[in-house]
Amino acid sequence: MMHELWEILVPTIDRTQTEYVKGFHKKWDTRVRAITGGLTIRPVEKGQWVHPVSKNVFAERMIPVKISGTRRQIEEICWMTAKYYDQEVVMAYRISEEILMVHKDGTIE
Numbered sequence: 001m002m003h004e005l006w007e008i009l010v011p012t013i014d015r016t017q018t019e020y021v022k023g024f025h026k027k028w029d030t031r032v033r034a035i036t037g038g039l040t041i042r043p044v045e046k047g048q049w050v051h052p053v054s055k056n057v058f059a060e061r062m063i064p065v066k067i068s069g070t071r072r073q074i075e076e077i078c079w080m081t082a083k084y085y086d087q088e089v090v091m092a093y094r095i096s097e098e099i100l101m102v103h104k105d106g107t108i109e
Helices: 022-036 071-084
Strands: 004-011 045-050 057-069 092-096
Touching: 004 071, 022 057, 022 071, 057 071, 071 092
Parallel strands: none
Antiparallel strands: 004 057, 004 092, 045 057
16 A cells, blocks of 8 residues: 555644643544554644635634555544544645655665
């Protein structure tokens, strides 16, 4: 299976506008590592989106996380994230179709 580089957006607050504590995120990190072996956590960013029915604008802070994995692994992570953070939708997008892992001994994956 071919690994690709993906980014997923992880929420920083719950439905009551309460910020998730660091330990809550760390449990998610552990689950992602169990699926793909690793992740890269980026600094928090601000985003906005419009609800398709109510047309209300929502402004949120989110954590972009880069993950190397197969499409199936990313789908599993998105589903787990939606359940774990109680989200209606989780967004992930492919950054790269190809990943090179060059080892110091000269081997390339």
